[in-house]
Amino acid sequence: MQDVIIIGAGPCGLSAAIECQRRGLSTRIIEKHCLVHSIFLYPTHMQFFSTAEMLEIGDIPFTTSNDKPFRYEALAYYRKVAEHYGLAISQYEEALTLERKEDQTFLVQTVDRSGTRHQYEARNVVISTGYFDHPNYIGIPGEDLEKVTHYFREAHPYSGMKVAIIGGSNSAVDAAMELIRVGARIDMIYRGETVSENIKPWVRPVFEAMVQKGKITVHVQSHVTEITESSVKIESKDGEISSIENDFVLALTGFRPDRKLLSSCGVELDGDMEKPLYNPETMESNVPGLYVAGVIASGRNANEVFIETGRNHGTLIAEHINASNS
Structure with a gap:
């Protein structure tokens, strides 16, 4: 039984794990792909819009000789942060189902790249999945061509x-x-x-x-x-x-978050924008013990939440879980 399971090892998921771990909460991250997979999918030579300090998590300085950091620098930075805090991360393991049990704890069932199934129990779950797996398709003839x-x-x-x-x-x-x-x-x-x-x-x-x-x-x-x-x-x-x-x-028509795990566990989605219902002061959804962090909180408007703002969600979540336990 973990205190917290975090689904998604992007910057916002890492930040949430760090803040929970700092408060003595047992924490594990489940990641479908590699660490900070969304950043890995950015163009190879991409330069960020934000300055390095706006991308920092866990009070670890992000040093760069450039005015704005590049993708390769961000990948190295987040690897360093995860290693520094010794975060427990199950990479290449996909969360298939999320279930709230009768005792109000959660059951997360996963599968790894070899096809082996795993399951985890947790008192709290944080959904921090990104959106690069799900492009906005246009729906026109020929969109499925190899070109x-x-x-x-x-x-x-x-x-x-x-x-x-x-x-x-x-x-x-x-x-x-x-x-x-x-x-x-x-x-x-x-x-x-x-x-x-x-x-x-x-x-x-x-x-x-x-x-x-x-x-x-x-x-x-x-x-x-x-x-x-x-x-x-x-x-x-x-x-x-x-x-x-x-x-x-x-x-290049943008991407959308996957809300499958949220909706399957009873999280209400608001109207056409499909924005999950949550308390912005705690990031807790309408399902007690189930939280959102990062872009998944933004509904269909993926430009509403960035690393700069989503990295702060972890502190709100960790403080609320800690207060609930005391």
């Missing part, structure tokens, strides 16, 4: 290719800027009137210059209606259909 991906890692495979980027957020702009360097021909298709207003301020002027020079063709107020092996079909807001020659499609 289409919802993840951008690095530009090299697209050297000299015709690449369509669906989206206008930071991830789409960052991908376009990397693709230029390898000689890709880029079409960016976005439903909005302009690309996102939240583009990194040090990137926006360079991006706009590349658009003006014709290095990137931007199709605003447009959406992709079909993807074929050799083209993408685009419809403008006026209903005009056009076809663009194409080799690869990066459908």
